[in-house]
Amino acid sequence: MSSDSAISDGGEVVTPAEFRAAMADFASGVTVVTGLDAGDPVGFACQAFASVSLEPPLVVFCADHRSRSWPRIRRSGRFCVNVLGEHQTSLCERFGSSQGRKFDGAEWSLTRWGTPALPDVLMRVHADVNQVHPAGDHDLVVGRVLAVERIAEHRPMIFFRGGFGLGTAATATRRSGPPRQGVLSTRPTTSEA
Numbered sequence: 001m002s003s004d005s006a007i008s009d010g011g012e013v014v015t016p017a018e019f020r021a022a023m024a025d026f027a028s029g030v031t032v033v034t035g036l037d038a039g040d041p042v043g044f045a046c047q048a049f050a051s052v053s054l055e056p057p058l059v060v061f062c063a064d065h066r067s068r069s070w071p072r073i074r075r076s077g078r079f080c081v082n083v084l085g086e087h088q089t090s091l092c093e094r095f096g097s098s099q100g101r102k103f104d105g106a107e108w109s110l111t112r113w114g115t116p117a118l119p120d121v122l123m124r125v126h127a128d129v130n131q132v133h134p135a136g137d138h139d140l141v142v143g144r145v146l147a148v149e150r151i152a153e154h155r156p157m158i159f160f161r162g163g164f165g166l167g168t169a170a171t172a173t174r175r176s177g178p179p180r181q182g183v184l185s186t187r188p189t190t191s192e193a
């Protein structure tokens, strides 16, 4: 094993800390997945989001079994994926936190698909919950797309190595410890690492 390969090779079991640190090298966009349950808007920040199929149009996101909002979104049977711009870090922090009622004081509107929409995002995907596959400590949720809305021209939010943006990408080193100071430490799931 070279000094650079802190990550397990053949046969070794990867610890959650190693896995998280390694996956932090995968830069992704960030979304807020929302739903309306019994009239209440609910939602959580989610980077584990991707398209799956064009015909039919399917998307997927991964939801932590500890999420409070995912069971409510599941019950409602429908969700909206709001794709964040880089200017929306406080919105991301709000929806990435397990504290408080996330929609209190937040701007949102009800769409014609019955899903809560956040303003000024890049785009939204509205979908019905189509399949739910338990996968370790997460559920893999496949959605049948009902509509997409292109909203605004913004640079996308990027989440990389536990922080927003690529600013420190050139100098950042592999981490296996806790997140750097001043970056989010709220992400408790495997998919963001």
Ligand SMILES: Cc1cc2nc3c(=O)[nH]c(=O)nc-3n(C[C@H](O)[C@H](O)[C@H](O)COP(=O)(O)O)c2cc1C
Pocket: 030, 043, 044, 045, 046, 047, 048, 049, 062, 063, 064, 066, 067, 068, 069, 070, 092, 093, 095, 096, 097, 098, 099, 159, 184, 186, 187, 188, 189, 191, 192
């Ligand atoms: C940038 C970022 C990305 C996140 N990605 C995910 C994700 O893909 N899946 C997930 O279940 N939680 C993800 N989280 C964590 C949840 O947003 C967080 O645990 C939230 O508190 C869950 O809220 P809830 O309990 O109200 O559902 C992410 C958080 C942040 C800040």
